[in-house]
Amino acid sequence: MAATIEAPDVEPRTLRAENAAVEVAGLAHRFGELEVIERLDLEAADGEVVGIVGPSGCGKSTLLELIAGLLEPSAGSIAVGGRAGAEERLARCVYMPQRDLLLPWLTALDNAAVAPRNRGASRADARAEAAPLFERFGLAGFEAARPEELSGGMRQRVAFLRTLLARKPVLLLDEPFASLDAISRAEMQEWLAAALAEQPATALLVTHDVEEALYLCDRVLVLGARPATSRATIVSPSPRATPRLEAVTSPGFTRARELALEALAGGSR
Amino acid sequence: MRRWLAPAAVIVALLVIWELAARWDLIADALQIKPFLIPAPSDVADSLWTDRSLLAEDAWVTAQEVLLGFALALALGFCFAVVLHLSDTLRRAFYPLLVASQTVPMIAIAPILIVWLGFGLGPKLAIIALVCFFPITVNTLDGLRSVDPELPRMMRTLDAGRGRILSRVEIPSALPYLLSGAKIAAAISVIGAVFGEWAGADQGLGHLILIAQGQLQTARVFAAVAVLSALALALFGALALIERRFAWWSPRRERDAAP
Numbered sequence: 001m002a003a004t005i006e007a008p009d010v011e012p013r014t015l016r017a018e019n020a021a022v023e024v025a026g027l028a029h030r031f032g033e034l035e036v037i038e039r040l041d042l043e044a045a046d047g048e049v050v051g052i053v054g055p056s057g058c059g060k061s062t063l064l065e066l067i068a069g070l071l072e073p074s075a076g077s078i079a080v081g082g083r084a085g086a087e088e089r090l091a092r093c094v095y096m097p098q099r100d101l102l103l104p105w106l107t108a109l110d111n112a113a114v115a116p117r118n119r120g121a122s123r124a125d126a127r128a129e130a131a132p133l134f135e136r137f138g139l140a141g142f143e144a145a146r147p148e149e150l151s152g153g154m155r156q157r158v159a160f161l162r163t164l165l166a167r168k169p170v171l172l173l174d175e176p177f178a179s180l181d182a183i184s185r186a187e188m189q190e191w192l193a194a195a196l197a198e199q200p201a202t203a204l205l206v207t208h209d210v211e212e213a214l215y216l217c218d219r220v221l222v223l224g225a226r227p228a229t230s231r232a233t234i235v236s237p238s239p240r241a242t243p244r245l246e247a248v249t250s251p252g253f254t255r256a257r258e259l260a261l262e263a264l265a266g267g268s269r
Numbered sequence: 270m271r272r273w274l275a276p277a278a279v280i281v282a283l284l285v286i287w288e289l290a291a292r293w294d295l296i297a298d299a300l301q302i303k304p305f306l307i308p309a310p311s312d313v314a315d316s317l318w319t320d321r322s323l324l325a326e327d328a329w330v331t332a333q334e335v336l337l338g339f340a341l342a343l344a345l346g347f348c349f350a351v352v353l354h355l356s357d358t359l360r361r362a363f364y365p366l367l368v369a370s371q372t373v374p375m376i377a378i379a380p381i382l383i384v385w386l387g388f389g390l391g392p393k394l395a396i397i398a399l400v401c402f403f404p405i406t407v408n409t410l411d412g413l414r415s416v417d418p419e420l421p422r423m424m425r426t427l428d429a430g431r432g433r434i435l436s437r438v439e440i441p442s443a444l445p446y447l448l449s450g451a452k453i454a455a456a457i458s459v460i461g462a463v464f465g466e467w468a469g470a471d472q473g474l475g476h477l478i479l480i481a482q483g484q485l486q487t488a489r490v491f492a493a494v495a496v497l498s499a500l501a502l503a504l505f506g507a508l509a510l511i512e513r514r515f516a517w518w519s520p521r522r523e524r525d526a527a528p
Contacts, residue, residue, distance in 0.1 A: 069426075070422050070425065090425060090426060093426065094426050094427065095422070097419055099419065101423050103437075103438065104518035105441050105518050114424070114429075115427040115428055117433075117437070118424065118427055118428045118430075118433050119428050166426065166427050168426075
């Protein structure tokens with residue numbers, strides 16, 4: 001019963017030249033007897049930010065791992081940038097897990113620079129690549145800090161910069177702010193909105209927070225309880241608008257949130 | 270300095286009681302303590318001083334054996350653990366053998382190793398390495414296997430191959446475990462050295478103990494034991510320092526080794 005519900009004030013988006021669309025068709029996945037995802041269709045156009053909202057344990061994280069190429073689906077097809085192989089998906093996607101997973105023995109800067117290092121860059125080159133992002137994204141002065149010295153929000157920012165520095169066209173974000181308190185969350189949402197404005201990318205954002213999804217994403221897919229199937233798609237009225245508070249309290253946003261919550265509740269069997 | 274107070278007090282108290290028991294005729298006679306059976310701590314101290322050049326010479330020999338044997342065990346144990354970590358098949362095949370290696374009674378095979386490897390450094394190194402190998406390998410392997418399973422997956426999406434996952438994530442994660450195993454190994458390494466020297470040697474603290482025992486010079490035996498303990502403690506302490514300096518991210522867990 002997937003339904004597309006148009007909310008008012010849809011802004012036109014600019015698409016990037018490189019094709020980094022995600023197409024998921026008829027996806028099903030099971031762990032042994034447990035059916036996690038059932039007949040799921042999902043599309044994200046190149047440069048589009050798509051939110052995925054659903055009850056906890058509905059297979060959202062598994063969906064991202066499947067798209068990222070870390071898992072192979074039991075059935076159905078996944079294509080990223082038109083390529084379907086797991087290795088090809090792995091090369092195009094970067095997966096940001098829920099926990100920041102910073103390596104405690106590295107400094108914040110070296111943690112952010114893990115991907116360039118993995119690609120064979122020298123430590124100096126990798127740091128040089130990461131340093132400007134620290135300046136731009138409010139982490140200047142914390143380059144040499146150990147992860148344990150950083151606040152939760154800062155750790156999450158470092159983890160996100162690490163994700164950006166993978167330089168992949170597709171970002172798969174798994175509840176990136178779930179561990180933060182409400183105030184930090186709001187701050188981090190604005191921060192992520194700014195980051196996405198600066199470095200546009202195709203992104204899939206999994207969250208259980210409808211407001212977060214509607215604020216950050218162009219379009220929000222509502223999933224039902226396990227096994228996950230799509231229940232509705234809601235177009236955000238003003239994705240990543242500033243100021244955030246104004247955007248999330250506008251009538252259009254409130255309407256969209258109601259629709260999303262209805263869709264979420266609609267199928268709770 | 271505070272934290273040294275309690276262990277120092279215990280040691281001093283024990284030494285005082287021991288001294289009294291051995292020195293005070295009333296107790297010594299009642300317990301039938303003979304100086305050649307249980308020397309008083311002051312006799313041991315006296316021996317430490319008068320035999321200092323003898324002890325230092327033998328301690329130097331034993332220290333070399335211990336350090337080399339320990340280093341050998343560290344290198345082999347680390348490599349073996351990595352190989353077993355990378356291959357499930359090899360791990361299943363070799364793990365029982367690894368455990369079995371620890372059940373070998375060193376004192377029984379030490380003479381055979383002397384026959385195989387000669388009278389020199391070889392058999393001592395082999396025995397020390399054999400004793401130290403097990404705690405190092407098993408702990409390192411545990412460390413490699415207890416890496417947060419999400420870390421390798423994250424590294425894969427950040428363009429890391431198998432080798433980089435091993436060197437950037439798994440080995441650093443396992444380092445505290447490795448050092449923990451190395452500390453256990455350090456404590457028992459001197460026992461291996463003594464077995465090796467008992468089986469056949471003309472120098473070293475184990476050799477000195479054997480000779481002094483034959484001559485009923487018990488104070489000297491105890492003095493040599495004290496030097497051996499000091500050797501093990503020094504190695505243990507050095508590893509603890511390395512741990513604090515280079516593996517400060519160790520998971521907070523009980524210290525599972527004490528000399």
